[in-house]
Amino acid sequence: MADIAATVSETVAQPQTVEDVLAITQDPAATLVPAADKGWFSQITDNPLFGAGFGLMGLGAGLAMARQGAVRAAHMAQRQMLVTLEIPSKDKSYLWFLHWMSLQQKTASAGLGLGRSHHLAVETSYKQHDNGSASTTFSLVPGPGKHFFRWRGAWIQVTRSRDTKMVDISTGSPWEVVTLTTLSRDRHLFTELLEEAKGLAMKMQEGKTVIYTSWGPEWRPFGQPRRRRLLDSVVLDQGIKEEIVADVKDFLASGKWYYERGIPYRRGYLLYGPPGSGKTSFIQALAGELEYNIAILNLSERGLTDDKLNHLLSNLPERSIMLLEDIDAAFSGRQQTEESGYGRSNVTFSGLLNALDGVASAEERIIFMTTNHAEKLDPALIRPGRVDMKRLIGNATPHQLREMFLRFYEGKETEADEFVKRIQETGRPVSTAQLQGLFVHNKGEPQKSIEMAPHLNREE
Numbered sequence: 001m002a003d004i005a006a007t008v009s010e011t012v013a014q015p016q017t018v019e020d021v022l023a024i025t026q027d028p029a030a031t032l033v034p035a036a037d038k039g040w041f042s043q044i045t046d047n048p049l050f051g052a053g054f055g056l057m058g059l060g061a062g063l064a065m066a067r068q069g070a071v072r073a074a075h076m077a078q079r080q081m082l083v084t085l086e087i088p089s090k091d092k093s094y095l096w097f098l099h100w101m102s103l104q105q106k107t108a109s110a111g112l113g114l115g116r117s118h119h120l121a122v123e124t125s126y127k128q129h130d131n132g133s134a135s136t137t138f139s140l141v142p143g144p145g146k147h148f149f150r151w152r153g154a155w156i157q158v159t160r161s162r163d164t165k166m167v168d169i170s171t172g173s174p175w176e177v178v179t180l181t182t183l184s185r186d187r188h189l190f191t192e193l194l195e196e197a198k199g200l201a202m203k204m205q206e207g208k209t210v211i212y213t214s215w216g217p218e219w220r221p222f223g224q225p226r227r228r229r230l231l232d233s234v235v236l237d238q239g240i241k242e243e244i245v246a247d248v249k250d251f252l253a254s255g256k257w258y259y260e261r262g263i264p265y266r267r268g269y270l271l272y273g274p275p276g277s278g279k280t281s282f283i284q285a286l287a288g289e290l291e292y293n294i295a296i297l298n299l300s301e302r303g304l305t306d307d308k309l310n311h312l313l314s315n316l317p318e319r320s321i322m323l324l325e326d327i328d329a330a331f332s333g334r335q336q337t338e339e340s341g342y343g344r345s346n347v348t349f350s351g352l353l354n355a356l357d358g359v360a361s362a363e364e365r366i367i368f369m370t371t372n373h374a375e376k377l378d379p380a381l382i383r384p385g386r387v388d389m390k391r392l393i394g395n396a397t398p399h400q401l402r403e404m405f406l407r408f409y410e411g412k413e414t415e416a417d418e419f420v421k422r423i424q425e426t427g428r429p430v431s432t433a434q435l436q437g438l439f440v441h442n443k444g445e446p447q448k449s450i451e452m453a454p455h456l457n458r459e460e
């Protein structure tokens with residue numbers, strides 16, 4: 001260590017005298033060395049290069065501050081002057097709004113509003129007609145991006161954004177948000193707009209039955225609402241229709257009775273019988289009579305789990321009849337009970353029983369189950385509490401044969417009797433759906449139906 005110190009002291013010339021010190025301080029090359037002798041700031045600023053640098057830095061900082069200030073002021077102004085409304089795709093009003101917007105699109109005549117949008121998206125819906133045929137309708141709505149439209153004298157900006165990273169796990173569809181922006185003073189327009197959109201949706205449903213199907217863990221309307229089916233259009237054996245309708249109406253009027261006795265406010269019905277006997281048609285007509293909608297669930301649906309089923313049954317759309325069709329197809333007998341039902345559904349039998357028992361909800365719950373094979377059903381599924389009323393909806397009885405005939409050929413009483421006689425002579429069961437087929441085929445020609453009666457359902 002001593003050697004090293006010696007080497008250093010040799011290489012650096014140390015000032016030995018006052019003159020040496022003076023010489024050093026006067027040497028311009030040495031001015032930077034004794035920094036402690038001058039204020040550092042003045043030393044730096046005295047330097048023309050650094051001076052210019054500082055000037056620029058100062059200017060930059062000033063500009064940045066000004067920019068920040070401007071951004072803040074803009075934000076402030078935006079907060080003060082603009083108001084935004086977010087409608088996430090999960091919310092009910094989302095579909096109402098999109099539909100409302102598609103109408104704005106159609107009526108944006110003068111080239112104003114959404115009519116100018118260059119980025120449109122299509123919303124396709126299927127319209128099911130009463131005769132069973134379906135047609136497709138397209139609605140054009142603004143696609144993702146920004147759009148402007150003028151409504152009730154105010155400009156509204158619509159931003160439809162799709163988050164590709166965030167996916168609704170249950171449905172697999174991308175998460176979407178529609179954001180509306182307008183001037184603060186026009187904020188009341190948002191409520192008015194949503195009211196109008198809702199009113200429009202309700203109007204479309206007036207006198208109609210909405211069919212909901214499950215979409216992941218939620219319910220979504222399936223196609224356009226259908227015209228209500230009249231109870232008279234469904235011909236069941238004597239008294240059955242009236243009995244079920246009276247029972248449901250009585251149930252709906254007994255909320256307090258159930259509440260006071262601590263009984264879950266729900267009622268289950270099982271309609272069983274051969275295909276085409278009018279089970280589904282009757283449930284549709286009943287929903288129409290009660291001004292209710294129908295929520296249909298297919299237990300064999302891919303991806304349906306016990307949890308989702310439970311959630312769906314506890315969150316039925318308001319004023320809806322729950323319909324579980326072909327319940328035997330999903331589960332038949334105990335042997336399948338421990339495993340999941342067939343198809344790609346993951347629902348277990350015990351999961352279904354739990355969902356049916358469900359947490360008592362405040363709202364009433366009416367569940368209809370249909371099957372072609374009542375004998376295959378596990379007794380646990382149809383025990384009272386889960387199924388409170390079971391009715392056979394069978395093949396056409398003489399009463400139904402006559403009634404159906406007269407519905408298609410009004411006033412043809414004698415012919416109706418003849419028709420019933422001919423069908424009875426065959427000794428073969430005939431479904432009401434087959435009768436409908438025959439009468440449609442022989443529209444306006446009762447005699448032809450009578451002639452064809454012996455051939456109905458014949459195994460050639």
Ligand SMILES: Nc1ncnc2c1ncn2[C@@H]1O[C@H](COP(=O)(O)OP(=O)(O)OP(=O)(O)O)[C@@H](O)[C@H]1O
Pocket residue numbers: 233234235236273274275276277278279280281282370371372432433434436
């Ligand atoms: N009792 C009936 N009264 C009036 N129409 C009927 C009747 N039964 C069947 N139909 C007609 O037949 C067709 C099929 O009826 P529907 O789907 O209601 O039968 P279903 O018993 O539910 O059959 P499945 O057991 O195969 O589901 C419908 O178009 C319906 O109008």
